[in-house]
Amino acid sequence: MTSPEIDALTQALARLPGLGPRSARRAVLHLMKKRETAMAPLLRALERVNEALAVCSICGNVDTTNPCGICADPRRDARLLCVVEEVSDLWALDRSHLFPGRFHVLGGRLSALEGVRPEDLAIDSLIARVAAGGIDEVVLAMNATLEGQTTAHYLAERLESYPIRLTQLAHGLPVGGELDYLDEGTLAQALRARRPVA
């Protein structure tokens, strides 16, 4: 009995991760009741992010600038490169403030099951960054899943001829665990104990 406009808003919110139809309805009602303090700021923020949204042409991060804030930050250590599967992993590591270097987002993981091959991931651009020089260490921060580890092994082979230190996160990660869901303590430990790829 709600209007088509309200239904469309409820559906758009219900499709966000972590929300469902019920919480979306509550959110819509909240927005409508608090037009100035909830609706207006959300609308403004969405408009601004939508306008400025960019995928970083260096690392694959999503941000409101290109290059992204991390790639453009001169205080980050450009000799240290951390390779992750997804942007969410980059954000999780960045939030922890534990990694002072830069990132490279693969955009997924190798998967025979899902038919994801090396050419479907940002691997060539990773090799190009390493080949360009100036990088001392590449940290492979794949998820501790079978596919994540397969991807790490593949990258290790592709990178072994370059004069870099190749490391991976210590396996303090829970088996099957996704980086993005870990607490900072676990992440910190895994980073601290990172070890050379065998």
Added chain:
Amino acid sequence: MTSPEIDALTQALARLPGLGPRSARRAVLHLMKKRETAMAPLLRALERVNEALAVCSICGNVDTTNPCGICADPRRDARLLCVVEEVSDLWALDRSHLFPGRFHVLGGRLSALEGVRPEDLAIDSLIARVAAGGIDEVVLAMNATLEGQTTAHYLAERLESYPIRLTQLAHGLPVGGELDYLDEGTLAQALRARRPVA
């Protein structure tokens, strides 16, 4: 390390009921990665609701038209009026499709503790609607809380001189329960067994 625009969006989402900082971050990332299929529809829907947003001058519902879709619907039984505390209660009852009449939103409940007095609620406008005639039954659908029931008793006194049937929801409602959180089965039972106010 995310940009101010992204931080503002995360904060606006994190303030919605049912979301927190963590799920807000995941939602923002999802929106940014799915610009066409998630960000654009949400932005459009928000813009439309924000433009059309109106509080119904008859019943107090929030909708994208005034009068609201319920008050303007000729198929709703105008002789049957259901009084609720909040718009969320109206939406919950409306979703159940169990109540064929119209609504009146008080905008809260009487509360000595919070200093909410009769003049702070939409009670005069309720009396005016009843006094105008054409209403056979008023259903008091307050929450089954102490304050809800105090409010119902107060309204019963204010309405007793009018030639209407005054009913309230059956107390199958769990004590302390909020209408908005009940499943449809419980709501259906409470509506079916509604009884005259003693």
